[in-house]
Amino acid sequence: MKTKVIGALALAGSMAFSVAAVANETISVVGSSSVTPLMEVFGETxxxxxxxxxxxxxxxxxSAGVRAATDGSADLGMSSRNLKDSEKSDDLKEIVVARDGIAVVVNNKNPITDLSKEDVTKIYKGEITNWNQVGGEDKPIVVVTRDTASGTRGAFEDIMSLKKKINDITVSAISQRAQVTSGNGQLKTTVANNPFAIGYISLGTVDDSLKALSIDGHVPSVAAIKSGEYQVQRPFLVLYKTSKINPTTQSFLDWTLTTEAQKIVSAKGYIAVN
Structure with missing residues (x-):
């Protein structure tokens, strides 16, 4: 019996040591919900x-990803928009692991297939409020947007000129009547369930549940983004502090730019960077 107890204790100690060793090799990544699906596949692979x-x-x-990388609460941060000047520092580095289009999406029952960039901007500002103003049915437009912490929203506002200044402070120009969703998934569900809704999501997450519109006659696709024809696009950034990065995290970062990792980028519908 004594031998069995000693053996059990030794096994338990070994298992605890093993778990601790694995925990020491955990890389924490926090940030963009758009980058998350790609990063999860990166991590698993x-x-x-x-x-x-x-x-x-x-x-x-x-925004949470930038903060996490800056304050060191995560090993890596993720952002699906370019950094603001106020977020930049000499110690905070960024690498582009992929590029992604932002697709303007509507319900599958909506007859509209193309909008101009100007139309989209006016819809989100609340200046165009009925689908018949852009060649559609006589129905009110239900504008759906992301929350202010979203990198997709930040990039969309920059690209579509949806920012304005009030008392020298830059703020969003998106109509306050717009419905706010917390992620790509929730926005997709909202638009897919409302025949009069319009929204925007990561191109890599578009599926048959809704319809991606062409903008100024250019269909959102990898080829159109690479050629520069479809300009509603943004980078997928991974952020880290040079003073805090360790060899394990650095090796993973280096791997994300390898041919193997970039094949995953392409397979998932994003644009490879090499």
């Missing part, structure tokens, strides 16, 4: 070849 490394991914939004 990398862990298959590096069994002692676990990549933990959370997607509360780009």
């Amino acid at each position: 990398y862990s298959q070849a590096h069994s002692n490394v676990f990549v933990e991914v959370q997607g509360p939004g780009s």
Whole structure:
């Protein structure tokens, strides 16, 4: 019996040591909900070849990702928009792991297939409020947007000129009547369930549940983004502090730019960077 107890204790100690060792190789990644699906596949693929490394991914939004990388609460941050001047620092580095289009989407029952960039801007400002003003049915437009922490929203506002200044402070020009959703998934569901809704999501997450519109005659596609014809696009950034990065995290970062990782980018419908 004594031998069995000693053996059990030794096994328990070994297991505890093993778990601790694995925990020491955990890479925490926080940020954009648009980058999250790609980062999760990156992490799973990398862990298959590096069994002692676990990549933990959370997607509360780009602003949260920038803060997490800046204050060191996560090893890596994710952003689906360019950094604001106020967020930049000499110690905060960024790498582009992919590029992504932002698709303007409507319900599958909506007859509209194309809008001009100007039309989209006016719809989101609340200046165009009925589908018949852009060649559609005589129905009110239900504008759906993302929350202010969203990198997709930030990039969309920049591209579509949806910012304005009030008392020298830059603020969103998106109508306050717009419905606000917290992620790509919720926005997709909202638009898919409302025949009069319009929204915008990561091109890599578009599926048959809704319809992506062409903008100024250019269909959102990888080819159109690469050629520059479809200009509603943004970078997928991974952020880190040079003073805090460790060899394990650096090796994972280096891997995201390899041919193997970039094939995953393309397979998921995003634009590879090499």
